[in-house]
Amino acid sequence: MATLDYPLDRPIRRPREWSLSTLFYEWVATVDHKRLGIMYVMSSIVFLVVAGLMATVMRIQLAIPNNHFVAPDTFNRMFTMHGTTMVFLVGMPILAGFANYLVPLMIGTRDMAFPRLNAFGFWIFLFGGLLLYFSYLGGGGLSGAGTAPDVGWFAYSPLTGRAFSRGASTDYWILGILLTGVGSLASAINIIVTTLTMRCPGMTLARMPLFVWMMFLDSYLILVALPPLSACQIMLLADRFLGARFFDTQMGGSAVLWQHFFWFFGHPEVYILIFPGFACVSEIIPVFSRKPIFGRPAMVGAVVAIGFISLGVWAHHMFTVGMTSLSNTFFAASTLIIAIPTGIKLFNWIGTMWGGRIRLATPMLFCLGFLFQFLAAGLTGVMLGVASFDWQLSDSYFVVGHFHFVLVGALLFALFGGMYYWFPKVSGKCLNETLGKWHFWLFAIGFNVTFIPMHFAGFLGMPRRIYTYEAGRGWEIWNLISTIGVPIQIIATALFVANILWTYFKEKEVGDDPWDAWTLEWATTSPPPVYNFEAIPEVRSSRPLWDLKHPEDPDWKYER
Amino acid sequence: MTKRFRRLLALTLSPAILAGLEERRVGNIFQTVATPGDAVRQSAILVLSIAAGIFLVVATVAAYAIFRFRRRPGDDLTEPPQVYGSTQIEIAWTVIPLLIVFVLIGVTARVVAGVQDHPIPKDAIHATVVGHQWWWEIRYPDYGFTTANELHVPVSEKPGETPTVLRLQSMDVIHSFWVPQLAGKTDVIPNRENVMWIDPRETGIYFGNCAEYCGTQHAGMLLKVIVHQKAEFEAWVASQQQVAAEDASAAAGRATFESLACVNCHAIRDTPAQAGHTGRGKFGPDLTHVASRLTLASGVITNTPEHLREWIRDPQVAKPGNFMPAMQLTEQQIKDVAAYLETLK
Amino acid sequence: MATATLPPVQQLKQPDKGTVGIICLIMAESALFAIFVVAYLFYIGKSLNGPYPKDILEYPIWASICLLSSSATIVMAERALTRHRMGGFKIWWAITILLGAEFLRQTGIEWYRFIHNLHFTVGTNLFGTTFYMLVGLHASHVIVGLIFLLLVFGVTVSGFPIATQERRVKFLSWYWHFVDAVWIVVFTVVYVIGR
Ligand code: HEA
Numbered sequence A: 001m002a003t004l005d006y007p008l009d010r011p012i013r014r015p016r017e018w019s020l021s022t023l024f025y026e027w028v029a030t031v032d033h034k035r036l037g038i039m040y041v042m043s044s045i046v047f048l049v050v051a052g053l054m055a056t057v058m059r060i061q062l063a064i065p066n067n068h069f070v071a072p073d074t075f076n077r078m079f080t081m082h083g084t085t086m087v088f089l090v091g092m093p094i095l096a097g098f099a100n101y102l103v104p105l106m107i108g109t110r111d112m113a114f115p116r117l118n119a120f121g122f123w124i125f126l127f128g129g130l131l132l133y134f135s136y137l138g139g140g141g142l143s144g145a146g147t148a149p150d151v152g153w154f155a156y157s158p159l160t161g162r163a164f165s166r167g168a169s170t171d172y173w174i175l176g177i178l179l180t181g182v183g184s185l186a187s188a189i190n191i192i193v194t195t196l197t198m199r200c201p202g203m204t205l206a207r208m209p210l211f212v213w214m215m216f217l218d219s220y221l222i223l224v225a226l227p228p229l230s231a232c233q234i235m236l237l238a239d240r241f242l243g244a245r246f247f248d249t250q251m252g253g254s255a256v257l258w259q260h261f262f263w264f265f266g267h268p269e270v271y272i273l274i275f276p277g278f279a280c281v282s283e284i285i286p287v288f289s290r291k292p293i294f295g296r297p298a299m300v301g302a303v304v305a306i307g308f309i310s311l312g313v314w315a316h317h318m319f320t321v322g323m324t325s326l327s328n329t330f331f332a333a334s335t336l337i338i339a340i341p342t343g344i345k346l347f348n349w350i351g352t353m354w355g356g357r358i359r360l361a362t363p364m365l366f367c368l369g370f371l372f373q374f375l376a377a378g379l380t381g382v383m384l385g386v387a388s389f390d391w392q393l394s395d396s397y398f399v400v401g402h403f404h405f406v407l408v409g410a411l412l413f414a415l416f417g418g419m420y421y422w423f424p425k426v427s428g429k430c431l432n433e434t435l436g437k438w439h440f441w442l443f444a445i446g447f448n449v450t451f452i453p454m455h456f457a458g459f460l461g462m463p464r465r466i467y468t469y470e471a472g473r474g475w476e477i478w479n480l481i482s483t484i485g486v487p488i489q490i491i492a493t494a495l496f497v498a499n500i501l502w503t504y505f506k507e508k509e510v511g512d513d514p515w516d517a518w519t520l521e522w523a524t525t526s527p528p529p530v531y532n533f534e535a536i537p538e539v540r541s542s543r544p545l546w547d548l549k550h551p552e553d554p555d556w557k558y559e560r
Numbered sequence B: 001m002t003k004r005f006r007r008l009l010a011l012t013l014s015p016a017i018l019a020g021l022e023e024r025r026v027g028n029i030f031q032t033v034a035t036p037g038d039a040v041r042q043s044a045i046l047v048l049s050i051a052a053g054i055f056l057v058v059a060t061v062a063a064y065a066i067f068r069f070r071r072r073p074g075d076d077l078t079e080p081p082q083v084y085g086s087t088q089i090e091i092a093w094t095v096i097p098l099l100i101v102f103v104l105i106g107v108t109a110r111v112v113a114g115v116q117d118h119p120i121p122k123d124a125i126h127a128t129v130v131g132h133q134w135w136w137e138i139r140y141p142d143y144g145f146t147t148a149n150e151l152h153v154p155v156s157e158k159p160g161e162t163p164t165v166l167r168l169q170s171m172d173v174i175h176s177f178w179v180p181q182l183a184g185k186t187d188v189i190p191n192r193e194n195v196m197w198i199d200p201r202e203t204g205i206y207f208g209n210c211a212e213y214c215g216t217q218h219a220g221m222l223l224k225v226i227v228h229q230k231a232e233f234e235a236w237v238a239s240q241q242q243v244a245a246e247d248a249s250a251a252a253g254r255a256t257f258e259s260l261a262c263v264n265c266h267a268i269r270d271t272p273a274q275a276g277h278t279g280r281g282k283f284g285p286d287l288t289h290v291a292s293r294l295t296l297a298s299g300v301i302t303n304t305p306e307h308l309r310e311w312i313r314d315p316q317v318a319k320p321g322n323f324m325p326a327m328q329l330t331e332q333q334i335k336d337v338a339a340y341l342e343t344l345k
Numbered sequence C: 001m002a003t004a005t006l007p008p009v010q011q012l013k014q015p016d017k018g019t020v021g022i023i024c025l026i027m028a029e030s031a032l033f034a035i036f037v038v039a040y041l042f043y044i045g046k047s048l049n050g051p052y053p054k055d056i057l058e059y060p061i062w063a064s065i066c067l068l069s070s071s072a073t074i075v076m077a078e079r080a081l082t083r084h085r086m087g088g089f090k091i092w093w094a095i096t097i098l099l100g101a102e103f104l105r106q107t108g109i110e111w112y113r114f115i116h117n118l119h120f121t122v123g124t125n126l127f128g129t130t131f132y133m134l135v136g137l138h139a140s141h142v143i144v145g146l147i148f149l150l151l152v153f154g155v156t157v158s159g160f161p162i163a164t165q166e167r168r169v170k171f172l173s174w175y176w177h178f179v180d181a182v183w184i185v186v187f188t189v190v191y192v193i194g195r
């Protein structure tokens, strides 16, 4: 179909006066990929704060042994909702948000392939998220307030069966996540189609920005990994409502089958979460080092490799269920092999900085934090991947340390970097640098203070998901330190929110291209008009704006 | 030996049995005292050192790059040389990690096979550990008695001398058996039996936890492994094989206990309250020798007369959410029943 | 600027949006089915009580013939559409719908026999669970397909120029082929391997 599909003719109601109907047209009826992108990111920041507050409650409870700050059930609901929210309502939508906003701009087109599907994806995600939270009110009626799900974010059967999970809380977990899954699938299909069919003239796949590459592969992973989650959730629903027996161990059902299905989704999911982080870093580091990304083809190859290998490692979450030594070794081997492409990425980022002229602005600082923390996190991952070591570490606080290092230390840092980097694109104003640096340093300190001690608690035998512990097991000091880090993180996060507000209302506009960058999103105004580009751009290399700014030494001379 | 004499022997021994056993509360995975744990520890130290080495090298290079190539205030604003990549370097940093990964895979394969495929010693002691929400049932099929929450095993002076084989089963949801100083964890899964073995070489009381989230009181599903000298272990077995004490002073309590619903969930061997075919007396821990245990309610409270009374008065105070209801006994009944249970050494 | 020396811009041949979209959808659906198929295979022979597959399953030959031949008839319909033979299109399309409906009717008959006569339900045993869920998931896809087929048929007979929507008709037929292909897998797994 030709250009008719672009909703160009759909007027976004100007003049910008405050009225219910403009609000409705701008924020509810919109199908503009940029609006939807912002909405995705904003709702996931809200969820981040909510889930972060839950984490705070958990940390207070665990600060000292035998604490009675919250009841056991409350705590169990907290970590379930915290984990579920962070994974499905923060990580997934924020990646959809970034991709929605940036992919069309970066490939030089005017919208996503299916704008209405895009809007549908967002609203169904939001509905799913709210449904999940509605369990706090609706799970057992208001009077029994707080019957949110308490089965953990991976909801192992048979704990989720009718016999052990009465009431409706688990149903809220299933349905809420099932719906957000539909949303993620919609946005993944959209991203794939957009990248494959709507690139501007000259933008071959080889010239596509790494950000787009990674979002593309991310969407592919969503496409193959998310339906299995939906499938096993459907089975669980059937168990709970139709009396089916998939996970009924009394009837010969298998408790381990759920684990296989869940982790067949769950492991790719963690890469689904980290790819957007890789994507941001791969754009920011070159620009702030003033050099093109080192080893572009290797970078793309590495993500492709990760995308494929990650489908064959799921059982490393199950080293303790009693698989044969052969399976354990196989899954350990496939897990460890992922270290190689991941290493390649890390080394290429360092290679990009090498010989550059590194500008240590806030976006770059977050990326550097990412580099070191991801390195550490990956190496703890490797320890978990060594099956025998994992027998000790699995389900201990070491694992909690590992995955917060990847999810917070790497992903969240990269996303913060991305937000600082693209905020001027979205608003025309650079986030305040001083506040930004404070945000970075406080968050880095708070993060490390919180999550490094967890590894030691794990070494000393502290299991995860316990609402309290007795004194004298050697865990007190590590938990206390860990809790002390949280207020520092809270101050840092609050500074970030404050920075956004401050900048939005007080800072001056900085022009279209404040970072002197090279990819197409900076070739239009900041913020971009609804139709993105007045004329569809044409590109001759992977850094079109570099070519424009350096006609004496353009990239296309060196690229085939 | 007459029944009576055996009981006398056991009674005189039992206080001594637990005295002098060191409490090993800290489950440091680097201070293991049994063969499976040792194997893991050795590989773990190797992997840790490799990881630390990689971290130091890569982090140093990265830090150096940042420091060396940072933009300084006086710098001109020209762009640095544009380098696109280098195949040689790319190959180098693919191959070196590849070699390291091979080493790691080799180590893993060896340790995994070494622990998992280790032949189970023939003359081992057998125990069946059954996970319940939120306590452990421990059966010694060869000795014919059942206890709870505290696993007693003999020490192995030489590796593998008197190992104990554990058959892990679950009555409800997934649990995981983890005593860090002895071995890695093994999941306890319904409709499936996992087997592991331990051969602790030092006596002591080792602390562990249920390591798979199993519901409300997952945190209160603690675990102890009590490692005895061989003679003491045998004495302990002998004392456990005894039937319940018949202490005249506790007759009132015993009558009360047997007349109440307690017996629906708890068994006391060789009394009217023994376990029945219909599942009677199997829902809660076997109480035949409850007074000989160090703790109550899966390690949540120490086993003192006072705690026992409080537990019977309202179990939901010490362990909120656990499956024993408050039985609404009168104070007198509580006193009697507790006194009776106290005699079950 | 040295515009004159710029190399020409490479014009890209990019695939059609709808084509990529429908392929993505089919990939996702395949992943969904794959899990149900694996669950079925995993539980073969693990039921604790009867009835077992060999006791009650009968080869749904007629139903399979209907469904598979509907793949051929929808191709005929498409071909008629590209040649603008609207009469042929309507007939072939209607036959496709009838074949699909007959397949569903057969499934209904089978299920009626199981549930009503034999009291064999989704909760009877693991076989029941996996059988109804896998076959039911497939049947639900047939139903969705039928709804769309009927929609197209409805608008066509009421005069809508369906020839302008050739592309969308093609995607619908791809989906229908996919549903057929899944049936081959389901048939093999449930009625051949599972017995
Ligand atoms: C963003 C998410 C993310 C990422 C990227 C990773 C990355 C990795 N993870 Fe992690 N992981 C999680 C999120 C993530 N993980 C989560 C959420 C859980 C817990 C789920 C739950 O139970 O709730 C988990 C749990 C988890 C387990 C299960 C633990 C258990 O419960 O028993 C394992 C085991 O193998 C593991 C391994 C790995 C490995 C090997 C990598 C590798 O990809 C890391 C590769 C990177 C490097 C190795 C560093 C860079 C490489 C070099 C410098 C090259 C040189 C290095 C070598 C030669 C070794 N992870």
Ligand code: HEA
Pocket: A048, A049, A051, A052, A053, A055, A056, A058, A059, A079, A080, A082, A083, A084, A086, A087, A090, A091, A152, A153, A154, A400, A404, A407, A408, A412, A450, A464, A465, A466, A467, A486, A489, A490, A493, A494, A497, A498
């Ligand atoms: C993206 C994923 C993500 C992120 C970002 C985090 C962030 C944090 N997590 Fe979370 N966590 C998970 C994913 C994540 N976590 C997962 C998957 C689990 C497993 C769940 C399970 O076992 O089922 C888990 C489990 C988990 C546990 C283990 C629970 C247990 O096993 O018993 C703990 C314990 O400390 C914890 C703590 C924290 C803390 C302190 C943070 C902090 O970094 C949070 C910091 C953020 C804030 C503190 C935001 C608050 C901000 C403000 C209040 C300022 C607001 C100001 C204004 C609006 C002006 N997490």
Ligand code: CUA
Pocket: B131, B132, B134, B174, B175, B176, B210, B211, B212, B213, B214, B215, B217, B218, B219, B221
């Ligand atoms: Cu039992 Cu956790």
Ligand SMILES: [Cu+2]
Pocket: A266, A267, A270, A314, A316, A317
């Ligand atoms: Cu994983």
